[in-house]
Amino acid sequence: METLMDILTELHPDVDFDSCETLVDDKILDSFDIITIITELNSQLDVTIPADKIVPENFNSAKALWALVEELQDE
């Protein structure tokens, strides 16, 4: 989770990723950000997020995104 929080904070230092649950709905994360997050996660945690998992529910909060990472790591 710490790695993910570092990646997110580097992208948007002003956003409170602990509490925000509308990162995509409120357009805080755009498609450029999402791809940057996915490539960073792949580089740092060796997790590949497939295109069909790129849906707002998975990217609206750091918590949801981390749950997805854990799910993919388990597979």
Next chain:
Amino acid sequence: MSFVSFEFLLFLLILFVLYYTLPRRFQWMLLLVGSLVFYAFASPKYLIYIAVTAMSTWAAGRAISAEYRGRDSYIKETPDITKEQKKARKEAAKKKAKTIMVLCLVLNLGILAVIKYTDFFISNINSLFGADIAFMRFALPMGISFYTFMSAGYIIDVFRGKYAAEENPARFALFVSFFPQLVQGPISRFDDLSKSLYEEHAFDAQSITHGAWRVLWGYFKKMVVADRLAPLVAGIAGSPDKYAGGYVLALIFFYSLQIYADFTGGIDITIGIAKMFGVKVTENFDRPFFSRNIAEFWRRWHITMGTWFKDYIFYPVSVSKWMMKVSKWSRAKLGNTVGKRVPVYLSTILVWLATGIWHGASWNFVVWGLLNCVVIMISQEISPLYDKFHKRFSFSNTKGWDIFQMFRTFWLMGFLRVLDVYRDVPLTFRMVPTIFSGRGWSEMFSGGLLKFGLSTADFVVVLAACIVMLVVGILQGRGTVCGQLSEKPRAVRWTVIWVLIVIIITLGAYGIGYDAAQFIYNQF
């Protein structure tokens, strides 16, 4: 049969009466028959193209869903299945499903590519090698770019397991051929459209009234603004030797208004008609001229195309195994800061190339797509500077600054869009700099703009219509205009509607040489 014709209004009236008088279980079937009749009016021989796409995609979708059902029942019914066995069975099903999906995409995108791009390919071969290959001159079936992309999106979604395939071929054929969106989209998604398309609809006076208002508003934009400006735009762009300098700036301005009124007006008609039949079609615009930068503009203009490219090209390419390797390689070779941008930018270039090519088979659209891409990338790169600017200068957080940004985006998009109207790229690049040469300006303001069949009264009508569109745009920011109008007293509502009808009838662009048949996006 154009939206802007008496035949179409008669067709719509007959369909509407039958729709609400026949037993409700026949409603979707009637819409299918209506859609086929509408398509056959454009040209009966083109029915074969849409039928091939609809039936091949339906069959492929069913085959994929059957594969997934087989996988699920095997896993469920096999006692003591190990994790490895489960994974292997899932991978086998995915592999088969992928083969089916790829075959379906190759067939249907192949049809689109051959029909739309063969002559473009031949002309480039002829130019490059001095060859003299004859052009094929395939006629473009109505809505092929739209229904092919809708079908492609459907089959990819079924492959991804987003929803199960539609079992009934006739119902699926209706999704692909639903007549209001055959003219110029939007590019609907199956899970957005299908529910309201297939369910039974009672006669809902409010929904029908709102739909009819939306249709009227669409006709207003199309007939009073877009079609009025069409001869002016065609006249300036068609005679570049005569009309340079100030005329080019006028062309950029008036073409921006024309395409806005034409495309959004057409979509208003589409959404309004669908609403009258109880069908909810996805919005394709979100007040695009209120955008403060190009990236925002593309999130608000032709939304269904943008999200299609994002979901089915940008994301899959960006997160593909190949791109992840490129990402690792570029980080190692170019450093973390530059390297991590490489996948995003490569995918962005690909998407904009595809967006340009989707719009038309010419270098104008390819260059237009790539220029959009360059501007978006530059905006992305300077965004940290921009953030600093906002923090440093308080005026950049004012309404006035917002308006300046909207004005800037309008013109920036206009300068890129002018590639649509000149016959080739070199000519466009020759014409745009003449704006700063001082040519044409005095002539233009001494009656030059009145040479294209538009009188001073026409320009007054356009100006007044633009003010109305601006006011409606501001009102849309507070919620749907139909909803706001519904809350007004009956006298106000009827006055607004009748004034709109009278304006369309009296000020709509009709007459000799006027071709109401074509919406600009109909050719894409």
